[in-house]
Amino acid sequence: MNTITLADLHLLNIQTIRDLEANTINEIPHANLIKKAGKATANLAKQLIKKKALPALILAGPGNNGGDACATAAELAKDGYSVIVILCADPEKYSADGKKAFDKALSRKVIFKNSDALDDLLKLDFSIIIDGLFGIGLKRTISGSYEKVINGVNQLAHKKQIFILSIDVPSGLNADTGTLVTDDADKNVAVKADATITFIANKPGLHTADGKDYAGEVIVNDLGIQSPVTEESKLLLNHASRFNFQLPERKQNSHKGSYGEVIVIGGDKGMLGASVLAARTALYSGAGKVNVSLLHPAIDYDTLHPEIMYKDAQHLQMKEEIVVIGPGMGHSDIAKTILSKALSSEISLVIDADALNLIAANKELNDLLMGRTASSILTPHPLEAARLLHISAKEVQQDRCKAALLLADKFKCVVVLKGSGTIITDPEGRLRINTTGNPGLATGGSGDVLAGLCGALLAQGLNSFETAQLAVWLHGAAADTLVEAGVGPIGMIASELPEAIRHCLNAFVDNQRLAN
Numbered sequence: 001m002n003t004i005t006l007a008d009l010h011l012l013n014i015q016t017i018r019d020l021e022a023n024t025i026n027e028i029p030h031a032n033l034i035k036k037a038g039k040a041t042a043n044l045a046k047q048l049i050k051k052k053a054l055p056a057l058i059l060a061g062p063g064n065n066g067g068d069a070c071a072t073a074a075e076l077a078k079d080g081y082s083v084i085v086i087l088c089a090d091p092e093k094y095s096a097d098g099k100k101a102f103d104k105a106l107s108r109k110v111i112f113k114n115s116d117a118l119d120d121l122l123k124l125d126f127s128i129i130i131d132g133l134f135g136i137g138l139k140r141t142i143s144g145s146y147e148k149v150i151n152g153v154n155q156l157a158h159k160k161q162i163f164i165l166s167i168d169v170p171s172g173l174n175a176d177t178g179t180l181v182t183d184d185a186d187k188n189v190a191v192k193a194d195a196t197i198t199f200i201a202n203k204p205g206l207h208t209a210d211g212k213d214y215a216g217e218v219i220v221n222d223l224g225i226q227s228p229v230t231e232e233s234k235l236l237l238n239h240a241s242r243f244n245f246q247l248p249e250r251k252q253n254s255h256k257g258s259y260g261e262v263i264v265i266g267g268d269k270g271m272l273g274a275s276v277l278a279a280r281t282a283l284y285s286g287a288g289k290v291n292v293s294l295l296h297p298a299i300d301y302d303t304l305h306p307e308i309m310y311k312d313a314q315h316l317q318m319k320e321e322i323v324v325i326g327p328g329m330g331h332s333d334i335a336k337t338i339l340s341k342a343l344s345s346e347i348s349l350v351i352d353a354d355a356l357n358l359i360a361a362n363k364e365l366n367d368l369l370m371g372r373t374a375s376s377i378l379t380p381h382p383l384e385a386a387r388l389l390h391i392s393a394k395e396v397q398q399d400r401c402k403a404a405l406l407l408a409d410k411f412k413c414v415v416v417l418k419g420s421g422t423i424i425t426d427p428e429g430r431l432r433i434n435t436t437g438n439p440g441l442a443t444g445g446s447g448d449v450l451a452g453l454c455g456a457l458l459a460q461g462l463n464s465f466e467t468a469q470l471a472v473w474l475h476g477a478a479a480d481t482l483v484e485a486g487v488g489p490i491g492m493i494a495s496e497l498p499e500a501i502r503h504c505l506n507a508f509v510d511n512q513r514l515a516n
């Protein structure tokens, strides 16, 4: 992808795509769509194929995803590529349009095999593997010969370093939720693609939960169907190039009071570091003044960052500052009292970690959060989200978008549901899936860093939804730059993030200035 357009970021769920297709069927007959899908896939495959002398292996399933696969085979064969298709379908049962694509491929000397030939085929080498087994119509656990084909090609691709391109959706993945379609949690049957060419519009499940692991890079092709994309679209990928807000300008004639004050409250015995990390990040991301209030005040001075002030947690005013509450806070009575005071205040809050657990376990705190009029950002990881919703973490992960929307609606605040493909939602139902970040962030303390970053951006004047979008994007982008520099993903530590965040934040502001 060269320039990122709003259409690339716009996400549609399966039902909306089906509705769009039905509404345009008179203008664009389905046969044309399959033909266009085949052409687009073949064009991309041609760019990806390095060794043209080797055959391409294409998997064709029983529905229209299989039709797309046959159309791709026909296109590649037309241009002189040798193509072998594993046909996991009875072509007589294809839709009329799928059958047309199959006949065209047959007439162009594409070799069709059935899954019985799998073992022999797996001894060969291929220029590319193209997966057209299942798309958005997959409903049940994949088993039998389909399962064998998927496991076989995954292993072959891994062993021989063959690029896998999935058509529309990696077969086995739910395009709405990013989970694998399975009744058996021990069975992970899905094609592990290096890239996915997805049609009509981008899809949420390619970007969250297991989506990134199975879809690889996502390329969107609208097949000429214009989806209703506007700046007001509710379901989008979270990408800095499309943020329509800015950090307020840093005037020459400004002072530390111009950039707000953050207080991080938390740090019970043994967990002081969580609050210190959040505070350091707030400092590195531009807050004018940063304070820490520890529940276990074993330190009152940060030798590495003497800029941070330490305040007595039990005597805080909570009048004008931004409060980040929860990192390492524990579950003591004092923690509950201070949280209750924060929730009753009129200031903006970032509520993280143990503060969320306390709210989940305590009706009074829960009601205080529900009754708040001032803004709050909740930053749960899946288990914290599960506690707040009184469901299991597995249920949260089964449909991350739904869980985040439920939380935002329940508490009427902005929610950041963390994890691969972090979800950002608000009570109006706006939803963003983040595009940055990597497993280097799966390390203790990186959530504390995110909470501190949110505090600093609020302090500098962004509203809650803007803050959540920019903070989550910067947090992931910082981790990505560290990986590019060889610092991770293995062994990346949370303390390395604040400086990288500072770099990304300044670059973001410069880029915005240049663009305007």
Ligand SMILES: NC(=O)C1=CN([C@@H]2O[C@H](COP(=O)(O)OP(=O)(O)OC[C@H]3O[C@@H](n4cnc5c(N)ncnc54)[C@H](OP(=O)(O)O)[C@@H]3O)[C@@H](O)[C@H]2O)[C@@H](O)CC1
Pocket (backbone or CB within 6 Å): 017, 018, 021, 033, 034, 037, 061, 062, 063, 064, 065, 066, 067, 068, 133, 134, 135, 136, 137, 138, 139, 140, 141, 142, 143, 146, 167, 168, 169, 199, 200, 223
């Ligand atoms: N929408 C559009 O505008 C466009 C869509 N296009 C393409 O069409 C795709 C959607 O096609 P689709 O609806 O035919 O569904 P698809 O994913 O091929 O699979 C359904 C088939 O699989 C079967 N089946 C399901 N689960 C199974 C299992 N576990 N094990 C075994 N079988 C199973 C199911 O059988 P059934 O459930 O009916 O028994 C049915 O036969 C879409 O992803 C895109 O590639 C493009 O051409 C361009 C425009």
Ligand SMILES: Nc1ncnc2c1ncn2[C@@H]1O[C@H](COP(=O)(O)OP(=O)(O)O)[C@@H](O)[C@H]1O
Pocket (backbone or CB within 6 Å): 353, 381, 417, 418, 419, 420, 421, 422, 437, 438, 439, 440, 441, 442, 443, 444, 445, 446, 447, 448, 449, 450, 475
């Ligand atoms: N595999 C991953 N890919 C992308 N981001 C991740 C991954 N694992 C963790 N993260 C991010 O790292 C942070 C971890 O936060 P959290 O679980 O609260 O950790 P902690 O409590 O140790 O600070 C979140 O922002 C989360 O989105």
Ligand SMILES: [K+]
Pocket (backbone or CB within 6 Å): 065, 131, 132, 133, 134, 135, 166, 167, 168, 169, 170, 171
């Ligand atoms: K597929």
